[in-house]
Amino acid sequence: MRLLTAAEMREIEMAAMESGSMSGIELMERAGAGVVDAILEEWPELRHGRRRAVVLCGPGNNGGDGFVVARLLSGCRWDVEVRLLGDPESVTGDARANLDRWLRIDAIQPLDASYDGPVCGEGAADIVVDALFGIGLSRPLEGLETLAFNLEDFVDLSPDGLRPVGNFKWPIPKVVALDVPSSLCADSGKVFPHASGAASRFRAHLTVTFHKLKRGHVLGVGPELCGRVRIVDIGLADTDAGLPTLGPPARGAVAKVEGHKYDHGHAFVLSGGVGKGGAARMAARAALRVGAGLVTLGCEPAALTENAAQLNAIMLRAVTDATDLEQVLADMRITALGLGPGLGLTDHEAALLRVMLDAGRPTVLDADALSLIARDDDLRAQVHKRCVLTPHRGEFARLFPDISERLDAPAGEGATYSEIDAARDAASEIGATVLLKGPATVIATPTGRVAINAAVYGHAVPWLATAGAGDVLSGLIVGLLARDLSPFDAACDAAWLHAEAAHRFGAGLIAEDLPDLIPGVLASLGA
Secondary structure, eight states: OEEBOHHHHHHHHHHHHHHTSOOHHHHHHHHHHHHHHHHHHHOGGGGSSOOEEEEEEOSSHHHHHHHHHHHHHHHTTOEEEEEEESOGGGOOHHHHHHHHHHHTTOOOEEESTTOOOOOSSTTOOSEEEEESOGGGOOSOBOSOHHHHHHHHHHHTSOTTOEEEETTEEEEOOEEEEESSOTTBOTTTOOBOOBTTOOOOOOOOSEEEEESSOBHHHHSTTHHHHHOEEEEEOOSOOOOSOSEEBOOOOOHHHHOOOSOOGGGGOEEEEEOOSTTOOHHHHHHHHHHHHTTOSEEEEEEOGGGHHHHHTTOSSSEEEEOOSHHHHHHHHTOTTOOEEEEOTTOOOSHHHHHHHHHHHHTOSOEEEOTHHHHHHHHOHHHHHHOOTTEEEOOOHHHHHHHOHHHHHHHHSOOOSSSOOOHHHHHHHHHHHHTSEEEEOSSEEEEEOTTSOEEEEEOOGGGOOGGGOSTTHHHHHHHHHHHHHHTTOOHHHHHHHHHHHHHHHHHHHOTTOOTTHHHHHHHHHHHHTTO
């Protein structure tokens, strides 16, 4: 599946219209019909009885889709109220044609700062349709703060869908957004601030988008504001446009068909000192589970007994100092390196990191290794193109403060900077593959290649918010690097396997569970 920017979506629509395969008015009709079908599929109880809808329309094409929704609901014997933001005379083109079709049915009412939105109680709406801006918003909202607060409040209410009003509990209106909730940037998943500086946000129970998902559906607060998302096919031709989301690894990338253990690589993971080896042990086990032929854990001599008591198939090597580490890495059968989890932040660990980077082999840099690089320009300069950096947002901010500051800035006019842009710029700056962790994990190379693993909506894995989960991810990448995958492919496949394992386990997951879930995931791929 591919994620589109707003500009890419407009280009696809324009190409269809210019080719003569479909007119703009036909696109709006299909979009509006798809929204009505999605509403009735989502809430089948609304098919029966007399229902009421409030449709909030903007002056652009999103509003044009809203006029179609209003007309079709009216045709289903719904009571429909249409409110328009701005001057009706400013509505032009296909949106104007659909406004005129609605005006032959009923009048429109203004939508301005005085309108505080539908309320619960007798005569309240069953559905509120947000057709104000969609993917077209590129500037702060004006005059709709009260409405935004009101709609956000509806969606935040109790799971039973009822709100106390006086002595009764009344059903709350279902909020449906067309394309994206109107405060959301379709490209970044950031929220456009209101002109007054208010932080209220439009929020939906259901978001109906067209043709393909947009980047803002999976990035930032998009999953939080969109509720559930349905994609409506409006007859547009499929293209290669958009950012690819990750699917399962190819069987050939993870299967073992023949050969001996050294044919599948030897991963070396550097551990912290006494009492600090748990993170590296989990990384090492993940590397072995994902198919590395051999895995060795390096640690200081005093920690050998502790690690030996908890590891069997994973070998151990004593590493006292940088000289010892150089001797270990003289074995060219070691094909991939990993360090950072539980490593430590002293000059001693910095010297070990310098040796690992000097080796020039595929290397995963995580946790403390990232912090060491962030504070030492000489170490940073040693990072090479065979490295994979795996920062979470805090580590990313320390490594790339200028990029992070731009990423954290609120949505503004025009193009909006997202995690995709940030990961790409960071990879280019440091000259290595960067995996930026998050619900939507972004992987980028120095050449600008990018992919995203969007563990959101029905595939969300909140259970990965547990100590050590990131250490397992770094181990999966090390194991795949050891098996001769490229840094980008190893990071992509590991991100997918990591999230898939957590998804299959579900609630109660702890990091120690993850390596032992990998065989089941691989088996499902035929590996």
